[in-house]
Structure formats: structure tokens, C-alpha cells
Amino acid sequence: MKGRAAPAIHTSPDRLLHTMKRQPDGTFAPIDFEQAMDEIAEKLSRIIARDGPRAVASSHGTGIVAHSLAMASTHSFMEAIDSPMNFGNESIDQPGKSVAKGLHGVWQAPGNGWVEPQVILVIGMNPLVSHNGFPNTWINGRLAKGMKLIFIDPRRTESARKATQFIQPLPGHDAALLAALCRVVIDEKLYDSAFVAENVQGLAELRRALERFTPEAVAAAAGIDAGELVTAARTYASARRGYAICGTGPSMSGSSTLVEYMRMCLETLCGHYLRQGEALPFAGVTMAPPPARAQATPPFPAWGAVFGGHETRVRGLRAYYAGSAPMPTSALPDEILMPGEGRARALLVCAGNPVLAWPDQNRTVAALKDLELSVAIDVKMTPSAQLADYVIACKQHLETPGISYLAEGLAFYATGVGSDQSYGQYTPAIVAPPAGLQVVEEWEVFYGLCRRLGLPFTLRGLNGTAATIDTDRKPTTDDLLEVFMAGSRIPLDELKRHPAGRCSLMKPRARCRARKAGPAASNLPTPTSSRISTPIRSPETASARASNSA
């Protein structure tokens, strides 16, 4: 159950009523929040003094979306103590979406399918239920106007019933299916040749890599007909405007990076991006106007030195290009369990449930039990919280103010998620926590720890600003939201004046800008040319390929 269960979640008997501390006999007893914070700060201080800041790790789960400041304040704390051990859900639920961007390169403007798409290709996603993939508000209207809707899914979902073409392969073939689509698009010359000529390198190399992915071979392995793939490729590539999107299934599969990479190849071949002069579907409300430019950013390192060069001690995994936290969560249990210098000894879990979410449950449980200090910041006593030393009881989302920046930011993350228009909202807290509860917001934990450790609490905003918050005079959530939104197109005060905090800018003035002269303008690392690359071009992959063939 999701949002419709909000009232039940707020009044649930499972709700944590106050902060809890594990007792010597293993049971939990209530403890005053400030007292718990004093004890946690003292223990953190001791661990950092003995083992260095790396011994303190943080991990956030998907619950952070409930509170606008939860993730940013986690990062503020980690930055203050100078620990690189910053983990999150993104590296286990959709790492491919970020990594593939580095391997392929990106277009510096959104996809062109947000406005009046002629085709949508949905792979492993159920938009009518999840709202991921397309806005339910306009799908029927688009279909009535003749838009093609192709679903590829092992399961005939509720959404798939709306498909103009439904392909039902065996699970696990998404990368090969996309490869076959790309092959047909190249062989039948259905791709946008002008766009490819101007912006893409490596087309011939890509075609060579696709040699064995004939529609016949891929279809036979996936249990479908080759003709279905040919039809889908022709439908998709013949549309001037459209987008392809992969959901949770492909993102959590073993080859999620390759799937996402092949999706980007298909998108790039078809030139499904906004061009110079086209109006942007969204223009920023809680965020600054997007720096959209009709220009390719070439491949950039998706992991490694440019992200601080931080490595895990196990398997040599490196910090990577991620929207949220840069360290790979799959390594964290071993980082805790493996003896030696740099071992993680304290863990702060914010709105996450490692026992249920991380790979290898047995090892995760062993790791959580092995910690010297384990703090869970949550709204209920999850299986992970039951293994913690302290469980900090938090407010539910309707008990806190918030802004809708996530939906806005996601519109750049992938076409098909987030807001399809210039829309933003501020909400005040709707209800107070029930009487008698001692509950806090996540940011209060990280702010309070910085204050106790005598460290600055620097909040990094949505638009690139950083402000150090006074730790002598505690701010309100609204104070922090104002700092967080600094540089936004619509200031927080103005947003609050709109009815119910809803701000919708009907006419986005922003348009996709022209290519910039000289090297590709980007805040991403080390552009080497100004073209998107279809074959994967990273030193790691190249050497892996060489050693495989040797």
C-alpha cells in the first residue's frame, strides 16, 4: 500500500512513540531523545578518535523521500565528520541508471517525449499502478490521438492492457531484446541519421557488437517471435518524439547497467532528445531553471578517482556516479565484518531497512550485530531497528513541512518519471504528532550530532549553494527549506502564497539552448570529445574485454 494508506500509517499501532535504547538484556526501553543524542555523540567521538572518521558509515533507504531534508542532512553530517562511507539505496535498486550515463554520455537537455510523445516503450514497469513511466493524467488522451504504446514485460500487468503492442518475453532478456531493437534500427536505416552524424561516435563499432543479436536469435531465447521485435523497432524508430523507459525489474536484474546502456543507445539512435529552440516541458519551480542545451556530453568516468577516489576495502569497489550516495551498498556488510584498518564500526541508518533490503540477508544481520554502535532513525521498529543500539523515533511525513523538489529533479534523471510540467508545491505540516509522542525530524538528528561534536552543519542546496547553519540557534524546518531552495526559480515565500502551495507555470519560457562553442560544457568530469558514444568506452571495460578475449 502506498499513499492511500497514509492515514493508517500515521495512526498505526506499530508506530514508534519515542526514542528507544537497547538494554543489557537485549530488550528496548524508552530514552529521552536529547539523552540518546548525548550518548550517541559521545560514542561516535570515541570511535572517530580511535579509528578515524572512516569508521563511521551512514546508509539511507527509500524512506528518505518522505522528508525533504533527510538525505541532504545525512550528507551534511558525513561531510562534517569527513567520512566517505556514505551509502544509500540507489546503488542496489537502480545503479545502472547512473552508471550507464557515464558509459554512454548524456544529452544536456531532457528527452523529447515528455510533450506529445508519438511512442512510448515501457520495459518492466507498471505505470498505472506505480505512476512510474508516464503520467496517468494524459495517457488516455495520447492513445486516443494515435500514440503507440509498447510494453515489454514477462507479466501482463494492469498497464500492459493499454498497450498497442505487448511483448511477453521470458524474464532476464531485456539487454538482448534492446540490442535486437537497436540492430533492426541500424540495419533498416530507421535511425535519425542527421542526429547520429552530428553527435554520435562509434556507430559501426556498435553494429559489430550487435552482430549476434539478430531478432531471430534473441526472440528464440526469449520465447517470442522475431517479427514482434522487428515491428516494435519500426514503430519506435519511426516516431519523431518518444521515449523508452526501464523500470524496477530491469533495474534490479543482474545486468541492469547493460540494459540501461542499451536503452540509451536506442534513444540516441532515434534522436529522441529535445533540440535547439524547443520549449522545455518544465522550467524549474523549487529548483533553478534547468541548464538545458542541445549538446552531447561525451562519456565520463562513472566511478573511480573523480568521486574522491574512495574505495571499499572489500572487492576494491569504488565510489561511483550516483544521484544520492556514492558508495556501493553491497560492500557494506563486509566493510563492517572484515577486520583491519578502516573497518566500519558505527552505522547510522536513516529511513532504511538493511535486513530486508540489502543483498545477502544473513551477512547483513551478522554485520549489524557486529557493530559497536548502530543507530536506526525510523518511524517504526523495523527488523533492522531491532538490531540497533538506539532507535530514534521520527515524525511521519504529514507531520512535517516539505517541498516537491524530488519530482522536479527526476524529470532530468529519466524521461517518464517526475514532473512533466513546471509544477512545484510546498506543504506545511498537516497534523501534529499525537500527544505524548517524542518524535523528531531526521535533520534534527544530524544537526544535533554536529552541534554536540563541535562541527559545522553545512547544508548543500538544490541549486548548488552551501550554507553553514548556526548550531547555537536551532532553525525551524522552514528556515532550512529556504536555505535548501536558495536560487530556485520560485522563492519559497512566493510558493507558500500559492493556493495550497501549488505552483504551476503554464508557459515555460525556458527553451533548449544552442550548442556551446568549444569543449562540451558540463559539470561532469573530463569530457574528451563532444559526442555520445554508443560502444561502451571506459578503460575498465576495454581492459575487461581484452582479458576476456585473451
Added chain:
Amino acid sequence: MTLHPTFCRICYHLCGTVIEVDDEGRTVAMTGDKDNPFSAATTA
């Protein structure tokens, strides 16, 4: 009983919602906000 337009924060889509709050300040119901231009009464 009062009605409060807001948005849902259970997942990142942030569908517009209206929360019904009873006289004791408890949330009792949630419906989609038909005036929300982004989600128009629908919820994930």
C-alpha cells in the same frame, strides 16, 4: 472535520492529495487532489 490539500511523500512521485483531519487532529482519510495539475486526482 477539515480538508487539507498537500502531497503524498510515501514515494518520489509526490501525488497531490487531500487529507481529511478529524476534530481531534487525526488523519482519517486521503484522496487524490483534483486541483493538483501534476497528478489530477490520481494517486500511485
